[in-house]
Amino acid sequence: MTGRLTGKVAIVTGSGSGIGKASVDLFRKEGATVIGADLHGSDFECDAGDEEQVEALVEHTVRDHGGLDIFFANAGISGGFDGIFDQDAADWAEILRVNLIGPFLAVKYAAPAMKARGAGAIVATASVAGLRSGAGGPAYSASKAGVINLVKVASTQLAGANIRVNAICPGLIETGMTEFIYERARSRGQESEIGKLNPLKRGGEPAEIAQTALFLASDEASYINGQAIVIDGGLSASHPFNHQSYGRTTT
Template identity: 60%
Template sequence: MRFKDKVVIVTGAGSGIGRATARLFAEEGAMVVAADLRGAVVETVAGQDNMLAVQMDAGAEGDVERLVATACERFGGIDVFYANAGISGGASGIFDSTAELWTEVLRVNLIGPALAIKHAGPRIVERGGGAILCTASVAGLRSGAGGPAYSASKAGVINLVQTAAQQLATSNVRVNAICPGLIETGMTVRAFEYAREVGKEDKLGRLNPLRRAGAPEEIARVALFLASDEASYVNGQAWVVDGGLSSSHPVTRQEFGKPAF
């Protein structure tokens, strides 16, 4: 019960990482406000007395303000905000991406977390401190893991948490990012379903040393650690959870026990 009597907001909680994290926070005793643009967020909180579902747009300032107000009115404050909501923006390259696509991806993926910090940060300070988490991505570290708009937005998230950690200095509010690798979420589900249909599920995640994709629960456990007092000296960091994918430059992969060439 690491989060007993704590109030937690999780955006993008209608599926994938957000749903898994919201439920895990609730299991650990938190009062959880699960937010998502889609109505599926109601399924996340089904049967849970300590969870509340809210439909909202994580990139719209008015919606973020109302979300924070709802948590404070319902539960008395906020201790943790996990800005997890995001969109992929598709697979368009730089030369065929429209300005409208870039604007929407940045609005949700980067401005959304900035709004979460802006509106939730002061409320967390009022409670004596806590944590803010943002979902970035290995795509924000270097190229090769997402489209250009998505990758740029996630690189921005990494810098955002570093900047926010500095601006919240002495407040006892820690700000960190998580950089997932390939995880089955609402954004990647089509790729996973296709791989299963054609019998190539074993190919998913094959480029990392663990040779598999990750599960939402594996990211959720990292999120809970970073939000807990166990991570009291972790601040302004981007934690990579990708099976080791980003630990190497592209090479011919060596099979365990066999020569590389």
């Protein structure tokens, strides 16, 4: 199917690489006018956690493209994997500013523009790290848990506006944020070990996440609202255990 976003105007933050870049490319392929926003090398330079810059991004989009239908609040930072006792309040404040306040600002400024169009879709990137521990650092995990709750609250706050707010929760995806994991595994000849904990036994690709973002942004997801969609190869479907391959027998 093509043209799923024909006539739509979309903003994608964190568009310079990874999931954001893949989503910009896919949204444009599906007919949308897309404004990619990132700190550097994008259509519009923007710090996704800065209120004035996000407001300016939405105003620019509405002024130059006639309105706004989709906002994919994808920008985020990992903040490292240090433990709670190795981070300070400033570390947490910066991670929360980008990862959680960023999606809040997307909702705050995109929703009025979408209401003027009579409908809209907001998608935020959360993470499986927001579901339970073990997939990210403490501050990162807390920020993504906040995103999951934010979309639930925002969807109810926008009741009657015909604006849907959902999140996606990627598992291990090869992006700039996880590059060190992949590079370390490859340098050790352990690339086949990547993603071994999920039933699909592999990591994911940015394009696979972009496909879910596309679906949630499109009219095909017209009755999906306030949800966090997990895309992790089945990792979170069970408690951790040593998965046997299909058809393998043990004695």
